[in-house]
Amino acid sequence: MPESPPKQKVLITGATGYIGRRLTQRLLESAHVDIRLFVRNQNKLQASIRERVDIREGSTFDITSLKMALHGVDTAFYLIHSMGTTADYRNLDRDSAENFREACIACGVKRIIYLGGLGVKESASEHLLSRIETGEVLSAKADQIQTIWLRAGVIIGSGSASFEIIRNLCQKLPVMITPRWVRSRTQPIGINDVLSYLEKSIELSVDGDLIVDIGCEELSFQEMMQQAAAMMGLKRYLFPVPVLSPRLSSYWLILFTPIPFKLASALVEGLKSETVLQNNNAKKMYPDIKPALFKETVSDAMAELEQNQVLSRWCDSSAEIACDIKDFDNPEGAILRDVRIVPFGPDRTQDDIYRSVCSLGGPNGWFKYNVLWRIRGILDKVTGGYGLNRGRRSSDELRIGDALDFWKVVDLIPGKRVLLYAQMKVPGQAWLEFDIQPNQLVQTAHFLPRGLLGRLYWYSVLPLHYLVFTDLARTVVKGNGNG
Ligand SMILES: NC(=O)c1ccc[n+]([C@@H]2O[C@H](COP(=O)([O-])OP(=O)(O)OC[C@H]3O[C@@H](n4cnc5c(N)ncnc54)[C@H](OP(=O)(O)O)[C@@H]3O)[C@@H](O)[C@H]2O)c1
Numbered sequence: 001m002p003e004s005p006p007k008q009k010v011l012i013t014g015a016t017g018y019i020g021r022r023l024t025q026r027l028l029e030s031a032h033v034d035i036r037l038f039v040r041n042q043n044k045l046q047a048s049i050r051e052r053v054d055i056r057e058g059s060t061f062d063i064t065s066l067k068m069a070l071h072g073v074d075t076a077f078y079l080i081h082s083m084g085t086t087a088d089y090r091n092l093d094r095d096s097a098e099n100f101r102e103a104c105i106a107c108g109v110k111r112i113i114y115l116g117g118l119g120v121k122e123s124a125s126e127h128l129l130s131r132i133e134t135g136e137v138l139s140a141k142a143d144q145i146q147t148i149w150l151r152a153g154v155i156i157g158s159g160s161a162s163f164e165i166i167r168n169l170c171q172k173l174p175v176m177i178t179p180r181w182v183r184s185r186t187q188p189i190g191i192n193d194v195l196s197y198l199e200k201s202i203e204l205s206v207d208g209d210l211i212v213d214i215g216c217e218e219l220s221f222q223e224m225m226q227q228a229a230a231m232m233g234l235k236r237y238l239f240p241v242p243v244l245s246p247r248l249s250s251y252w253l254i255l256f257t258p259i260p261f262k263l264a265s266a267l268v269e270g271l272k273s274e275t276v277l278q279n280n281n282a283k284k285m286y287p288d289i290k291p292a293l294f295k296e297t298v299s300d301a302m303a304e305l306e307q308n309q310v311l312s313r314w315c316d317s318s319a320e321i322a323c324d325i326k327d328f329d330n331p332e333g334a335i336l337r338d339v340r341i342v343p344f345g346p347d348r349t350q351d352d353i354y355r356s357v358c359s360l361g362g363p364n365g366w367f368k369y370n371v372l373w374r375i376r377g378i379l380d381k382v383t384g385g386y387g388l389n390r391g392r393r394s395s396d397e398l399r400i401g402d403a404l405d406f407w408k409v410v411d412l413i414p415g416k417r418v419l420l421y422a423q424m425k426v427p428g429q430a431w432l433e434f435d436i437q438p439n440q441l442v443q444t445a446h447f448l449p450r451g452l453l454g455r456l457y458w459y460s461v462l463p464l465h466y467l468v469f470t471d472l473a474r475t476v477v478k479g480n481g482n483g
Contacts, residue, residue, distance in 0.1 A: 007034040009072055010202060011109075013060070013100070014079030014317075016044040016401060018160060019115060019194065021312035023077065024049060026195045033202060038069040041326045043411075044316075044401035060096040063103060070107035075202050076100075078114040078138060081131070082319055089319075090130040097137040104145055111146045113201045114138050115194070118153035118187065118213055118275045125269035135211075142209045148201045149211045150194075153275040154224075156297040157191025158304035159313035159393065161259055161267060166298075168257040168389075170229040175237045179244035181272045182222040187215025190297030196289045197282065204285060213277035216291040221271055224294060231298045246272060254381065258389040263318070310393050315386075315403040322408045322421045325401055329411040329419060331431040334446035336458050338465050340473035343440040348477065350415045350436045356479045357418045357434045361404040362392035367475035369468050373405075376424070380406055385425040407432065428454035434476070443473040 010027065014020035015037040027035050028049075036054040039045065045055065058065020060080060070076060078100055082092040104112055117131040124132060139147035154162040169176065197214050204210075219227070222238050229236040244252075246268045253264040282289070292300070304310055317323045344353065360366055366373045374388060381387030388405040392398070402409045404420060411419035415436065422430035428449040435442040445465060449455045 007032065008074045008202060009034050009036065011036050011038055011069060011073045011076040012079065013038045013077060014081075015039050016041070017079060017317045018157075018312045018314055019155075019191075019198075020077070020079045021316065022157075022191060023079070023195055023198055024053070025311060026199055028052065030199060033075075036069065036073065038066075040324050041400075043329075044325055044399070046399055060099050063099055066099060066103040067107055070103050070109055073104075073107065073109050075111045075113060076104055076109050077198065078112055078134075081134070090126070090133065093130045093134050094137055097134045101138050101141065101145065105141065109145060111148065111202075112138050113148045113150070113198060115150045115152060115198065117270070118151045118215060118277070119270070119273065120278065123273035125266065125272070127266040128270055139209050146206075147209045148204065148206070149209070150197055150201065151211065151213045151278075152189050152194055153186050153215055154188040154271075155191055155194055156188050156294065156301055157194075158301040158310045160191060160301075161263055161314035162188070163298075163301050164314065165253060165257045165259055165264075165267065166225060166228045167232075167301075169253075170225060170232055170234055170236055172256050173236070174234075176225075176239070177244065178222065178238050178240050179246070179249050179268075180240045180242050181246075182225070182238060182240050183220045184271060184274050185218050185220055186224075186271065186275045187218055187277055188224065188294055188297070189215045190292045190300060192297075192300065193289060193291045197286060200286050200289065206285065210281060210285065211279060212281040212285065213279050214282045214291070215277050216294055216297070218276055219294055227295050228298045231295055231302065254384075258386065258391070259314070260318070260386055261384055263314070308394055308396070313393050313403065315390055316401055320423065322410065322423055323401070325408070325410050328408075328421045331419070331433060331444075331446035331448075334429070334431065334448045336447040336449060336455075338445040338462075338469050340443045340469050341440055342443070342473045342477045344477045345439075348479070350438065352479060353434075353436045353441055353477060354415045354418070356476045357436070358398045358412075359396070360476075361407070363395065366468075366472060368471040372464060372468055377406065380424040383425045386423055426454075427451070427457050441473055441477050443469065443476070445469055 010033045012020055012024055015024050016039050027033055038056050040059055042055045042057055056069035082089045114135055116135045117128045119128045135149045156163045249268050250265040253259055254261050322328050377388030386406045390403040392404050393402050398409050400409055400412055406424035407420035408423050410421045418434040420432045428447055431446040433444045447458050449458055
C-alpha cells in the first residue's frame with residue numbers, strides 16, 4: 001500500500017473563542033490535519049478536547065510561548081482579538097499580530113489564515129479598523145510568509161452576538177422604532193460556511209497573499225429581522241426614524257438583548273455603513289462552497305439552540321478581566337466571606353450535589369428568591385453590566401469559561417468544586433464557591449472590597465445575602481429535582 005502523505009500540522013489560536021472552538025471541532029471531525037491549539041488557559045477546553053489534541057498554553061504577548069507553539073507548524077490560524085480589554089485595544093491588536101507574524105516567520109510557518117471583518121477603511125468603525133490593521137500587519141511581509149485573509153460581516157450561528165441580537169429583538173418586540181441605518185446593506189454569512197472557508201484555506205492552492213470576502217445574499221438589517229421573525233413564526237414591524245443616534249440604539253440593544261454596551265455599540269457602529277463583498281475571490285477560489293441563504297442560517301442556529309447543542313457563544317471570551325480565567329480560580333485574597341455549611345446524609349452523593357450546583361442559573365433560575373436574583377440582574381443591567389440575561393450555554397452542562405447569568409465559571413472539579421466569579425458590577429471582586437465535601441456542602445461567597453464603597457456595599461447587602469445564600473445552599477443539597 002502506498003504511504004499516505006504526512007498530515008499538515010495546523011495551529012489554531014483563539015481556540016477558546018467563538019470561531020476557534022467551532023473550527024477545532026470541525027477539523028477534528030475532518031481528520032485531514034494534525035491540529036495543535038494555542039490557548040491562554042487549557043482548562044477552558046472540554047476534557048474531550050484536552051484528551052485528543054496537542055495543546056500549548058501562552059499568549060501572543062509572550063514570544064517564547066508563541067515560538068514553542070509554532071514549532072513544526074505548516075499553517076497557523078489567527079483568530080484572536082483584544083476588543084474590550086482596554087481603550088487601547090487597537091495598539092494591543094497591532095502588537096499581537098506583529099508578534100504572531102514574526103514568530104511564524106522565525107518558525108518557518110508557510111501560511112497564516114486570518115478571519116477579519118468585512119468593510120472598507122473609509123467608512124469603518126473603530127472595531128473594524130482594528131480588524132483591518134490586524135490583517136495588514138499579518139500580511140506585511142508577503143515575501144516571507146503567505147497570508148490568506150478572509151473577511152466576514154455579520155456571522156449567524158447559535159450563540160453569535162449578531163444572531164442573539166436578532167433573536168432577542170424579534171422575540172421580545174412586536175413593533176420596533178429603529179434608526180435609519182437598519183436599511184444599510186450587508187452580506188451576512190452562516191457560521192458553518194465560515195468554517196468551510198477556513199477549512200478549505202488550509203489546502204487551497206494559491207501563490208502569494210489572498211484576500212477573500214465571504215457572505216451570502218445582500219440584505220439590510222431590517223430585512224434580516226423580518227426574515228428571522230418569519231422563520232420564528234412571528235410578524236414584526238420596524239419603523240426607521242432619523243432621530244435614533246447610535247448611542248441610543250446601543251442602550252436599546254442592552255435593554256432587550258444579553259449584549260453589553262461595549263459590544264452593542266461596536267456592532268451598531270459596524271452596521272451604520274454598508275458592508276458588502278469587495279471582491280469575488282470566494283466564488284473564484286472556493287467554487288465548491290455555496291453559502292447558505294440567510295433564512296437557512298437562522299434555521300440552523302435555531303435548531304442548535306433547540307437541541308441544546310451550542311458549541312460556543314459570543315461571551316466565551318468577551319475580552320474582559322475574567323475571560324482570561326487564569327488567576328481567578330483562587331479567591332484566597334478575599335477578605336469578607338459569607339459561609340453556609342449544610343450537611344447531607346447517605347441518600348445524597350457528592351455527584352448528586354455537584355449536578356445540582358451545575359444546574360443553577362439560566363432558565364432553571366437560582367431555586368429560591370428568584371425575584372431577588374432578577375432585581376439584582378436588572379440593577380446590574382442598568383448600571384452597564386451583563387444582568388441575568390446571558391443565561392447559560394447549555395441547560396445541562398457547564399464548562400470553565402462559560403457565562404452563567406452574571407457569573408463566569410472559573411473552576412470545576414467534578415463531584416468536588418464549582419467556583420463562579422462575579423462579572424456583575426460590584427465595588428470589588430466577588431466569587432461564589434461550592435466546596436462539596438464527603439458529607440457536607442460548604443458554600444462561600446467571597447468578597448474583596450474596593451475601598452470604603454466596597455465595604456459599605458458588602459454590609460448593606462448582608463440581610464439579602466442571609467436570605468438568598470442560606471436557602472441556596474439548603475436547596476442545592478435537597479436537589480429540588482435537579483440532581
Ligand atoms: N464572532 C463573529 O461574529 C465574527 C464576525 C466577523 C469576524 N470575526 C473575526 O473572527 C476572529 C475571531 O473572533 P471570535 O468571535 O472567535 O473572538 P472571541 O470569541 O472574542 O475569541 C477571541 C480568542 O482570542 C483569544 N485571545 C485573546 N487575546 C489573546 C492573546 N493575547 N493571546 C492568545 N489568545 C488570545 C481568546 O482567549 P481567552 O478565551 O483566553 O480569552 C479567545 O480564544 C476575529 O478576528 C474576529 O474579528 C468574528
